[in-house]
Amino acid sequence: MSERKIRVLVGKPGLDGHDRGAKVVAAALRDAGMEVIYTGLHQTPEQIVNAAVQEDVDVVALSILSGAHMTLFPRVLKLLQEAGVDHVLLTGGGIIPSEDMEKLQVMGVGRLFGPGTSTSEAVDYIREWFAEHRAADE
Amino acid sequence: MTELRPSERELLNAFQAGEARALARAISWVENARPGFERLLSALHDRVGRAQRIGITGPPGAGKSTLIHALAQVVRGNGEQVGVVAVDPTSPFTGGALLGDRIRMTSAAGDDGVFIRSMASRGSVGGLATTSREVADLMDAFGFERVFVETVGVGQSELEIAEAADTTVVVLTPESGDSIQAMKAGLMEIADIIVVNKADRPEAARAAGELKTILRIRQGKAFDRIPAHHGVDLSEITRRKLAPGSGGEPSSTAGEAAEASGAEAKEWEIPVLLTVAQEGEGIDGLLAVLDAHFEWLGRSGVLEERRRQRLLERVRAVVDRGLRTRVWREGDGEAILERARADLESGRRTPYDVAGEILGALGPGSGKG
Ligand SMILES: Nc1nc2c(ncn2[C@@H]2O[C@H](COP(=O)(O)OP(=O)(O)OP(=O)(O)O)[C@@H](O)[C@H]2O)c(=O)[nH]1
Numbered sequence: 001m002s003e004r005k006i007r008v009l010v011g012k013p014g015l016d017g018h019d020r021g022a023k024v025v026a027a028a029l030r031d032a033g034m035e036v037i038y039t040g041l042h043q044t045p046e047q048i049v050n051a052a053v054q055e056d057v058d059v060v061a062l063s064i065l066s067g068a069h070m071t072l073f074p075r076v077l078k079l080l081q082e083a084g085v086d087h088v089l090l091t092g093g094g095i096i097p098s099e100d101m102e103k104l105q106v107m108g109v110g111r112l113f114g115p116g117t118s119t120s121e122a123v124d125y126i127r128e129w130f131a132e133h134r135a136a137d138e
Numbered sequence: 139m140t141e142l143r144p145s146e147r148e149l150l151n152a153f154q155a156g157e158a159r160a161l162a163r164a165i166s167w168v169e170n171a172r173p174g175f176e177r178l179l180s181a182l183h184d185r186v187g188r189a190q191r192i193g194i195t196g197p198p199g200a201g202k203s204t205l206i207h208a209l210a211q212v213v214r215g216n217g218e219q220v221g222v223v224a225v226d227p228t229s230p231f232t233g234g235a236l237l238g239d240r241i242r243m244t245s246a247a248g249d250d251g252v253f254i255r256s257m258a259s260r261g262s263v264g265g266l267a268t269t270s271r272e273v274a275d276l277m278d279a280f281g282f283e284r285v286f287v288e289t290v291g292v293g294q295s296e297l298e299i300a301e302a303a304d305t306t307v308v309v310l311t312p313e314s315g316d317s318i319q320a321m322k323a324g325l326m327e328i329a330d331i332i333v334v335n336k337a338d339r340p341e342a343a344r345a346a347g348e349l350k351t352i353l354r355i356r357q358g359k360a361f362d363r364i365p366a367h368h369g370v371d372l373s374e375i376t377r378r379k380l381a382p383g384s385g386g387e388p389s390s391t392a393g394e395a396a397e398a399s400g401a402e403a404k405e406w407e408i409p410v411l412l413t414v415a416q417e418g419e420g421i422d423g424l425l426a427v428l429d430a431h432f433e434w435l436g437r438s439g440v441l442e443e444r445r446r447q448r449l450l451e452r453v454r455a456v457v458d459r460g461l462r463t464r465v466w467r468e469g470d471g472e473a474i475l476e477r478a479r480a481d482l483e484s485g486r487r488t489p490y491d492v493a494g495e496i497l498g499a500l501g502p503g504s505g506k507g
């Protein structure tokens with residue numbers, strides 16, 4: 001009856017205790033008509049990937065402010081692949097230098113958003129990615 | 139039975155092999171009413187019916203997710219497999235949803251023995267109640283011994299979802315107003331067990347007492363044909379009927395005997411329990427009552443009867459859904475409506491006339507009535 005909903009997991013791995021950014025993004029994606037699963041603070045990569053599998057999401061968006069992005073993104077990416085969910089977009093944001101962003105993208109992570117990016121950019125990016133990669137699926 | 143298409147067969151095989159990913163995908167098929175999902179459900183039907191379905195409902199923030207997590211931890215410890223369906227509302231304005239129940243349902247240990255699925259209420263084609271029942275069916279067929287379904291107990295469809303459970307737990311807090319709210323929302327009617335969570339807060343015992351009084355009054359009404367003379371404690375009578383092996387007990391009056399034999403197994407005295415979900419307090423007690431209720435359901439024949447009813451209901455719901463799909467998705471419903479629009483707006487035709495044409499297009503006889 002309606003077009004398929006985009007399902008996004010918004011995760012907050014690592015030890016830092018600020019989830020305002022993650023919550024703002026979650027709310028923006030919700031307002032854009034997506035179904036957002038918010039998993040809360042201090043999630044391990046294993047927990048995030050486990051949740052992504054169970055929730056059958058299209059997108060995993062991570063908020064990382066702790067500076068651990070060069071370990072967390074590759075770890076989540078690897079676990080996603082191991083779990084056989086390689087059709088999922090891994091994206092996110094945080095305080096990430098642009099050269100790190102590039103390195104991560106080479107590994108297979110999607111676009112990453114630095115501080116101060118407007119949430120509508122992330123919304124548009126996810127919509128476009130979905131239209132291109134997933135909309136044709138079931 | 140209809141043949142499965144290759145993609146359906148593939149999913150079914152992975153599902154039967156116990157792959158969590160396949161269960162997750164099957165749930166998506168059902169949620170999205172993807173073509174073929176009913177064939178899949180049909181193929182799994184004979185595996186459905188082993189799990190205890192527990193509906194957990196109550197006002198926002200009462201501690202439903204925390205409680206489910208605490209319960210799941212204990213039953214996982216006993217080696218049981220657990221599934222959770224957590225339903226949250228879809229925004230009617232944007233169509234989006236923020237599903238946050240997982241926040242309270244993950245432990246530091248990251249135990250993947252609990253399968254949690256967050257569901258938005260959407261505007262499901264077959265109604266949310268049917269969809270969530272089918273999702274619970276999938277978890278049941280997957281082999282989970284217990285399936286928890288969390289809903290916010292405010293709206294009609296949530297009540298329907300809760301009613302689909304074998305055991306419905308209504309979770310309230312000591313805050314004054316919760317019990318009134320529960321009555322207004324019709325929660326007292328569907329409760330098999332009432333939990334006053336956040337019992338670490340003051341007034342918990344008072345709230346529980348108040349609820350017990352409300353329940354006793356309601357129960358009293360059920361016995362209003364019995365003359366209310368001194369020395370008859372109605373709750374005592376109910377309890378006696380409940381007690382296992384009490385059937386042979388002599389009854390003092392003919393009326394009471396008739397009442398007892400007719401209603402004997404039908405009576406379940408709704409317990410009011412106190413918990414501190416956050417600390418895991420009262421969880422063992424709740425679990426014992428959940429088991430007792432399931433055991434009572436089986437012993438009294440209520441479970442069997444409900445399941446028989448549910449089969450009939452399911453057929454009706456699937457037919458309803460199929461009709462809607464045939465009219466609006468596959469059929470000419472929208473096209474006819476569009477053509478009739480100008481006439482409708484100008485008043486040349488009535489909504490009933492147009493609806494008749496749409497139903498008529500389904501085939502001979504469909505438009506009558
Ligand atoms: N003091 C106290 N707080 C509790 C208890 N159980 C849960 N909470 C807290 O109550 C808040 C809500 O708990 P949830 O489990 O999310 O409640 P819920 O009913 O699932 O909420 P919704 O799904 O949003 O309707 C959280 O901050 C919990 O930590 C308890 O026993 N005592």
Ligand SMILES: [Mg+2]
Nearest residue numbers: 202203239288
């Ligand atoms: Mg909850």
